[in-house]
Amino acid sequence: MRRLITPKLKQARPCRPKLITQTRRQRVFAGISWLLVFTTSVSFMRWDVSDLKVTILNPKKAEAQAASQTTFYFKSDARTANTAFGVAGPTAENSTDTDELSGSPSGKTTAYSMAPIYGPINMTDTSDNVVTTEAVKDANLYIWVRTFIMPLASNTVFNSTTTFSVGMSFDESDAAANAYARAFAYVYDSGSNSNVQTLAGPTEHGTEIGTSDEGRIWTVTNAVGGTPYTTGNSDFLAVEIWLRTASNSTTSYTVTTRWGGNVAVANGTTNTAPASYITINTTTVDTSDPIYFLPTTTPPEPGPNASQTGDTFLGGTLDARRMSTVPGSGVEANIQTTSGTTPGNWRMNTFISPPLAAQTIPAGTWLIHVHGTTDTPTVNAQLRGMIYTWDADDTIGDTIIVVANSGTYWISGVANSQLEMTWSGSAATISAGERLVAEWNFVTIGTTVSGAGVAHRFGDNPSTVSTTIYDSAILPPMNYASTPTPITWQAAVYEETHFRFDEDDDNEEGHSNGWTDRDGSTTEDDASVGFNTGVNFRLRLHVNNVGAESDTLSPKLEYRVNSPPGSWVEITTSSAKIKIIASGQANFVDGTATTEQLTATSGYAFQAGDQEEDSSPSGNTTVGIWNSTEYEWSLQGVGASETYDIRMTDNGTAFDTYTVTPVLTLTGYSPRMNNWRWYADDATDTSVGALTTAYAAENTVPPQEENGKSIPYKLRINLTESVGVAENDSRKILQWSTNQSDWYAVGSTLDTLLAWRFYNGGGDDNATINTVVLTGSSTSSKGILNESSSSAPSGSDHPASTTVEWEFTIENYSAIANTAYYFNLKDEVLNANIPLGALKTYPQLTTAASYSLTVSSPASVDLGNFQYGNPEPHEYAFVGGEEITIRDNRGQTSGNSSGWSLTADVTTELNDGEHTITKANTYWISDTITGLYAAPTTNISTQSGSYMGSAVTAASVAGNVKDGLGGFTILPTMRLYGIGGAGDYTGSITLTIT
Numbered sequence: 001m002r003r004l005i006t007p008k009l010k011q012a013r014p015c016r017p018k019l020i021t022q023t024r025r026q027r028v029f030a031g032i033s034w035l036l037v038f039t040t041s042v043s044f045m046r047w048d049v050s051d052l053k054v055t056i057l058n059p060k061k062a063e064a065q066a067a068s069q070t071t072f073y074f075k076s077d078a079r080t081a082n083t084a085f086g087v088a089g090p091t092a093e094n095s096t097d098t099d100e101l102s103g104s105p106s107g108k109t110t111a112y113s114m115a116p117i118y119g120p121i122n123m124t125d126t127s128d129n130v131v132t133t134e135a136v137k138d139a140n141l142y143i144w145v146r147t148f149i150m151p152l153a154s155n156t157v158f159n160s161t162t163t164f165s166v167g168m169s170f171d172e173s174d175a176a177a178n179a180y181a182r183a184f185a186y187v188y189d190s191g192s193n194s195n196v197q198t199l200a201g202p203t204e205h206g207t208e209i210g211t212s213d214e215g216r217i218w219t220v221t222n223a224v225g226g227t228p229y230t231t232g233n234s235d236f237l238a239v240e241i242w243l244r245t246a247s248n249s250t251t252s253y254t255v256t257t258r259w260g261g262n263v264a265v266a267n268g269t270t271n272t273a274p275a276s277y278i279t280i281n282t283t284t285v286d287t288s289d290p291i292y293f294l295p296t297t298t299p300p301e302p303g304p305n306a307s308q309t310g311d312t313f314l315g316g317t318l319d320a321r322r323m324s325t326v327p328g329s330g331v332e333a334n335i336q337t338t339s340g341t342t343p344g345n346w347r348m349n350t351f352i353s354p355p356l357a358a359q360t361i362p363a364g365t366w367l368i369h370v371h372g373t374t375d376t377p378t379v380n381a382q383l384r385g386m387i388y389t390w391d392a393d394d395t396i397g398d399t400i401i402v403v404a405n406s407g408t409y410w411i412s413g414v415a416n417s418q419l420e421m422t423w424s425g426s427a428a429t430i431s432a433g434e435r436l437v438a439e440w441n442f443v444t445i446g447t448t449v450s451g452a453g454v455a456h457r458f459g460d461n462p463s464t465v466s467t468t469i470y471d472s473a474i475l476p477p478m479n480y481a482s483t484p485t486p487i488t489w490q491a492a493v494y495e496e497t498h499f500r501f502d503e504d505d506d507n508e509e510g511h512s513n514g515w516t517d518r519d520g521s522t523t524e525d526d527a528s529v530g531f532n533t534g535v536n537f538r539l540r541l542h543v544n545n546v547g548a549e550s551d552t553l554s555p556k557l558e559y560r561v562n563s564p565p566g567s568w569v570e571i572t573t574s575s576a577k578i579k580i581i582a583s584g585q586a587n588f589v590d591g592t593a594t595t596e597q598l599t600a601t602s603g604y605a606f607q608a609g610d611q612e613e614d615s616s617p618s619g620n621t622t623v624g625i626w627n628s629t630e631y632e633w634s635l636q637g638v639g640a641s642e643t644y645d646i647r648m649t650d651n652g653t654a655f656d657t658y659t660v661t662p663v664l665t666l667t668g669y670s671p672r673m674n675n676w677r678w679y680a681d682d683a684t685d686t687s688v689g690a691l692t693t694a695y696a697a698e699n700t701v702p703p704q705e706e707n708g709k710s711i712p713y714k715l716r717i718n719l720t721e722s723v724g725v726a727e728n729d730s731r732k733i734l735q736w737s738t739n740q741s742d743w744y745a746v747g748s749t750l751d752t753l754l755a756w757r758f759y760n761g762g763g764d765d766n767a768t769i770n771t772v773v774l775t776g777s778s779t780s781s782k783g784i785l786n787e788s789s790s791s792a793p794s795g796s797d798h799p800a801s802t803t804v805e806w807e808f809t810i811e812n813y814s815a816i817a818n819t820a821y822y823f824n825l826k827d828e829v830l831n832a833n834i835p836l837g838a839l840k841t842y843p844q845l846t847t848a849a850s851y852s853l854t855v856s857s858p859a860s861v862d863l864g865n866f867q868y869g870n871p872e873p874h875e876y877a878f879v880g881g882e883e884i885t886i887r888d889n890r891g892q893t894s895g896n897s898s899g900w901s902l903t904a905d906v907t908t909e910l911n912d913g914e915h916t917i918t919k920a921n922t923y924w925i926s927d928t929i930t931g932l933y934a935a936p937t938t939n940i941s942t943q944s945g946s947y948m949g950s951a952v953t954a955a956s957v958a959g960n961v962k963d964g965l966g967g968f969t970i971l972p973t974m975r976l977y978g979i980g981g982a983g984d985y986t987g988s989i990t991l992t993i994t
Contacts, residue, residue, distance in 0.1 A: 069287060071279045072237070073118040074148045074168075075420075076128030076260035077107055081149050083422055084113035084365060087190045087236070087480060089149045094195040095184035095202045095240050099144035105130040105257075107146070114150035114239065117290050117369050117473060118275035118465055119262040123408060123417040127261030127273040133254050134177060134245045142182075143243040145257050148278075149188055149236040151480050153286035156235075158187070159228035162283040164200040164220040167265035168241065169258040169274035170209040177253035179209045182242035183220045185278065190480065191234035198223045199237075204244060209255060213272045215265040220278075234481055237285070239278050262418070264465035275465045289486050290369070290473040291353060291436065294322040295332035295459025299352040300546070300603030300626060302394035304437060307347060309386050309403040311441065315339060316347035323351040323438060323474075324625060325489075327461040331470045335455040336442065338379060343444040345384060348456055352390065353436040354548030354625050355490040363427040364477025366401060369420050370440070371457040371470040374410040379452035382406045384443040387425065387474070392433035400425040405443055410454060416467050425477065432490055438474055492551030492623065494655040495544045496648055498598040499662040501529040504536035504587050504634045524598060525660050532725055533637040533668030536581055540632040541648050541662070542598040543655070545623040553623045554651035555609070555631045562643040562663060570652065571635065576831035578644060578666070581613045581634040591619055594630045604628040637666035638829060641723050669727035671719040671798065672837035673825060675774040678702045678845060681712035681761035681809060682934030685770050685785070691716070693934040695845075698775060704846045706933055709812050709891020710965055712759040715843055717825060718777045718805040719834060721798055730798035731828035734786070734808045740822050740842060743833060746810055748789040755815040758787050758808070768796070769807050777805035785809065812847065812891070820846045848889045853900055855993040857884045863974065868982045873923065873975040883969040885932075886955070886993060892962065899959035900993055902970075905951035907990045910976070912983025921978035922948040926970045929955050935966030942970075954991070 081089035089111025093099050099108075107130065120126060132143055166183040184201035188194070205218035243255055261273030299322045307318055316336040322328075336346045366387065374381055383406035389397035401423050411417050442454050458472035478484040531537045545551065557571040559578045573580045593608040600606065609631040610619045621629050631648065646662040649655065677700075680693040691714060695702030715734075721727075735743040736756045747754035763769075763785045772779055783796040783806035798804050806825075815821060822842040825834045836842065861882050866874035878884075888900055904924055910917040926943040940957040954972065957964035 069116040069285055069289065070281055071277050072114045072116055072150055072285075072287075074146070074239070074259040074276045075113045075115055076121050076125065077110075077112060077130075078121045078128075079113045079420070079422070081111040081113050084115070084367065085149075085151055085477075085480065086365060087149075089190070089236070090147055090188055090193065090238060093144040093147070093240060094186055094188070094238070095144070095242065097142045097144070097182065097184070097202050097242055100141050101132070101134065101143040104143070105132040105145055108144050111147045111149050111238075114148045114237065114278070115367060115475060116287065117367070117471065117475065118277070118462065119369070119418045119420070120260060121420045123411045123414065123419050125260070127258055129256050129258040131254050131256050132243060133252055134179070134243075134247065139246050141245045141247075143245070145241045145243055147238060147240050149238045150287055151478050151484055152187070152231045152235045152237050153478065153484050153486055154232055156231040156283065156286045157228050158197070158199055158224050158283050160222060160224050160226060162199070162222055162224060163281045164222065165217060165279045166220055166239070166241075166277070167215065167217040167274070167279070168276040169213055169215050169265060169271040171213040171256040171258070172209045172211055173254040174251075175208075175211055176247060176251070177209070177255060178246040179253075179255045180244045180246070181205045181209060181216045181218070182244055183218070183278075184240040184242065185220055186238050187229065187231065188236040188238040189234050190236060195238075196235070197229040202242060210268070212270050213256070213258065215267055215269050215271045215274060217265060217267050233483060235484075236480075237287075262416070262465065262467050262469070286486060288475055288478050289325045290475050291323050291325050291487075292327045292471060292473040293349070293351045293438070293458035294324055294328035295330050297322055297605075298603055300601060302392065303352040303390055303435065304350055304396065304439070307441065308388060308396050308437075308439060309384070309441065311345040311384070311403065313347050313441070314342065314344040316441070318347040318350060320350045320352060321458075322626065323353040323436065326625065327463070327471065328459040329461050330459055331457055332459045333455045333457045335453050338444060338448060338450055338452045338454070340450050341448055343380070343446060343448050345441055345443050346454070348441045349439070351438040351440070355392070355433045355435055355493070355546065356389075356430045356548070357488040357490050358432040359430050359485075359488055361400065361425075361428045361430060361487065362477055362479035364425060364479075365422045366425045366477060367420060367475035368423055369418070369475065370472045371416060371418050372410050372455055373414060373417050373457075374412050374452060374454045376449055376452035377409070377412045379410075379448050379454060380445050381410045381442045381452070381454045382408065382445060383410075383419070383456075384441045386439045388437050388439070389428055389430065390435045390437050392431070397434055398426070398428035400428050405445075410442070416470065489548030491547050492545050492549045493547035493657070494553070494623075494650060495546050495657040495659060496541060496655055496661070497544055497601055497628075497659045498524055498542040499660060500524050500540050500598060501526070501531075501662070501664065502538040502540070503531075504538050504581070527663035528665075529663075530665040530667055531637055533666050534725075536634055536636050538632055538634055539646060539662060540594075540597060540630055542628060542630050543623070543648060544601050544604050544628045545625065546657070548625055550622060550624040552620050553629065554620050556649045556651055557633060557646060558649055559644045559646050562645050565645070568647070571646075576638065577642070578635055578637055578646070578664075581636055588613070588634070594632060596628070596630060598630060601628060606630075637664075637668055641668045641670045641725075642666055667723055667725060669721060669725045669730070669798070669827075669830065670723045671730075671827060671834050672722050672840075673834050673842070674718050674720050674776060674803065674837045674840055675699055676715065676717045676843040677774060678843070679714040679716065680934035681714050681759070684762040684764075685807070691771070691773055695933055699841060701844045701846065705848055705887065706967055707812065707845050707847045708887070708889025708966065709815075709851050710897070710962060712761045712809060712811045713845075714761065715808045715810065715823065716774055716805060717808070717843060718772075718774045718803050719798065719825065720776070720803040720837060721800055724800045726800040727798050727827075727829060729795045729829075731795040732786075732806055732834075733826040733828055734810070735824050735826055735833070737822045737824070738819060743824060743826070745826075746808070747813070749787075751813065755813060756810050756821070757813045758789055759811040760787055761809040763787070763807070763809070766795075769805065772805045774805055776803045778802050783807070815847050817847050817851050818849045820844060851889045851891060853890055853898075853993055854887045855884065855902060855991050857991060858882050863976075866976070866979060868979065872979060873977045874979065875973060875975045877973045878971040880971075883971055884954070884991060885967060885969050887967045888965050891965065896961055897957075897959045897963050897965050899957050900964055901956035902954045903951040903992045904948065904954045904972075905990045905992065906948045906987065908988040910985040910987035912981075912985045915980035915983060915985075917976050917978055917980075917985060917987075920947055920949040921976065923975035923977070924948050924952045924954065925973040925975070926954045928971070930969050932967035932969060935968060936962065937968065939963045940968070951992070
């Protein structure tokens with residue numbers, strides 16, 4: 001830079017020389033500019049995968065509700081395959097045995113049905129049987145007796161490990177008959193009318209049939225082989241029963257085969273009413289599942305509360321009961337008593353199933369299996385029934401079987417009289433959540449009597465074969481020709497129904513599992529509950545399984561900001577806003593079983609959950625069909641004042657329905673950013689001294705030109721706690737932004753990626769500041785200095801309703817030039833940015849327009865007056881406003897400044913047109929340099945005095961650490977000699993910075 005000094009001198013008047021200076025930029029700066037153009041600075045980049053979580057959700061699917069069926073019973077000849085399934089079935093044997101007795105026994109060429117329900121077809125039956133008359137033959141006469149079939153659902157897999165056993169009762173007319181029971185099993189394809197896979201046998205029981213209707217149970221040898229068979233469309237399980245006789249007699253004997261009863265088969269035990277069967281194990285045989293009528297318990301809504309038959313009733317009550325593919329336990333008898341002799345209809349029961357999955361129930365034959373009796377046969381009572389669906393909106397859906405009479409009168413004198421009917425049903429398209437309803441009433445026909453009791457018995461578990469089991473049920477059809485599938489049920493569907501908050505100040509489960517004080521909650525489902533942060537509180541939730549499958553519930557809690565609704569966040573022992581209390585800190589024993597404390601939902605049985613204090617998910621609970629449970633957590637708010645929603649999930653999967661959602665208002669530590677001020681790093685303050693050099697007034701942006709690279713700053717900020725809640729060890733993280741929305745933590749002192757980093761300056765890191773400087777700051781509660789890292793943020797207690805002042809020492813490491821930067825604080829405990837107080841602004845500074853080395857000065861300086869003739873030299877000391885200013889905003893390179901040198905050179909000697917003051921008579925002194933905003937002058941060399949015959953070094957500094965960085969001013973002194981006469985002298989001096 002150059003400045004021209006032009007003194008003028010006239011005779012007989014004082015000499016008033018003037019100095020004019022000019023500036024010029026050196027080539028070195030052009031080189032630096034060239035480098036900067038091609039330098040790309042990545043100010044912040046972070047790839048944090050520490051919290052990466054990949055979750056594969058396995059949503060529950062609708063599936064057959066029943067436990068696997070393993071035993072299938074041979075039904076009597078009255079129930080042909082065609083009657084039961086609409087399929088004729090095989091009309092010839094398929095065994096490798098060859099039938100050698102055509103025509104005996106009768107009926108062998110008709111296929112009969114099997115079902116997973118045992119017992120007679122008609123009330124007066126005890127079993128079915130067929131007599132085989134053997135022919136005279138030397139030996140080994142093979143006789144095909146019967147074939148029983150049953151539809152198989154798609155994807156039943158038979159393999160070499162599948163086991164088969166048959167139980168049946170036989171009788172030979174004479175021991176000389178030498179008859180043996182045999183069995184053969186295969187897969188029958190009704191589409192091709194053929195055996196598509198031999199499964200087992202033919203295998204013979206090793207003991208000869210006895211002469212007293214003895215039971216025989218034997219294993220039928222697996223014949224699947226090494227290639228498994230998977231069932232498809234039109235596949236049926238087929239079982240052939242055979243006899244082999246080994247008689248040499250010339251006499252023809254008979255063998256009786258019995259089945260279709262309700263007495264358990266046992267080897268060698270007399271049994272004239274056997275529940276004959278085939279049992280298949282290892283393989284899960286999927287077929288149509290019985291839907292049993294359950295005793296005693298009323299089902300949950302929705303369901304019909306009145307008859308849907310359209311009949312007019314003479315009396316009776318319509319009792320609603322449950323229906324399920326899982327059998328009940330214990331019998332219930334609904335007994336209605338007639339009054340008067342007028343025939344008509346009497347109400348009895350509706351049986352309501354759990355919710356169905358979306359599907360189409362095909363048109364087909366329904367098996368109706370009921371137990372009933374009357375004490376007066378002349379009452380002439382028949383079952384009158386209807387099957388329909390009930391929609392989730394509590395209205396009737398599809399009618400599957402229109403109301404009809406059984407066609408058979410109830411009998412008396414037989415407690416377990418059983419009736420099986422086949423009723424034709426229409427197809428029904430089911431939406432998820434619909435229910436099946438079987439409505440059973442009775443009707444008296446013709447002449448009747450008053451005071452007669454008519455009973456329908458149901459509810460027993462048929463796992464034990466017995467004449468005293470009342471296992472009333474219905475058996476729906478399958479679509480045998482196209483992907484046969486049993487009725488499918490809605491998977492477990494969870495509904496959150498009630499909640500309650502309470503303070504964690506006693507062991508409520510120790511008081512008979514009752515909530516004894518209910519502090520913090522006035523009523524159940526109270527959405528106005530509030531707690532202070534840092535205070536333990538309880539939350540109990542009531543959940544129903546409104547689906548049709550048992551399920552293992554893995555409870556987790558989640559929270560979100562209430563308004564506007566935020567994203568759901570899992571509550572753990574370390575979550576940011578609400579956390580689960582760590583083990584041992586709650587007033588109950590972790591894992592204690594709960595009892596039902598919240599309002600129960602009618603029709604739901606309670607299944608104990610857990611009290612939890614340190615786990616998520618909590619301990620698992622199997623929640624069955626029409627079951628409810630309760631879970632309770634001990635929690636603590638750790639966030640700022642805010643209102644939150646809380647919900648339970650199944651291991652992160654949201655429930656289908658939240659009838660209620662707990663709402664909690666936390667009154668938490670709530671700081672607000674108030675005042676701020678930028679200071680130079682010129683004092684220690686945490687030990688001695690106080691901050692003295694401010695860049696600008698409070699809440700004012702510093703001058704842009706002072707904000708070069710590698711310049712350290714001290715930022716003071718005070719925070720006011722606004723709601724009366726303290727935070728101990730209140731830890732603050734300093735952040736920066738260029739847009740006031742995307743915030744980045746200031747880096748550590750050694751960080752090389754971020755625009756701003758901490759600086760180890762004056763004062764002791766983490767020491768309490770001595771003197772507060774900002775308006776409103778408490779003089780008794782002071783924060784600390786942080787100059788090390790945001791990963792170890794400053795921590796100070798922040799008392800309630802108090803304004804505490806903090807200090808942060810930072811430097812510009814790689815901030816972009818000519819850019820406004822904003823700063824705020826984040827509370828580490830709250831894990832949230834601290835909002836501004838009313839009418840307050842974020843601390844701000846704008847970086848220098850360019851990171852360069854510059855010198856500036858006034859355009860001209862008046863060197864004063866000199867009385868010609870007085871003793872020389874004339875001396876002029878520059879004064880305020882005439883400073884020469886040096887700024888090195890280039891920052892450090894590889895840890896050191898670059899250094900600089902300022903020279904002053906007389907480029908035009910002082911003259912008045914007649915006289916000249918030569919360079920050699922011009923003397924320069926710049927022995928004092930002042931740092932702007934406490935810029936250190938350490939190691940800067942100055943000029944104690946030199947004649948200016950050649951350029952003079954006014955000041956210089958070698959590159960080292962931060963030497964010479966920042967702004968500096970010089971107020972030189974000039975001495976003039978050899979003044980030849982009076983006049984106005986002017987000249988110029990060039991200042992050059994390199």
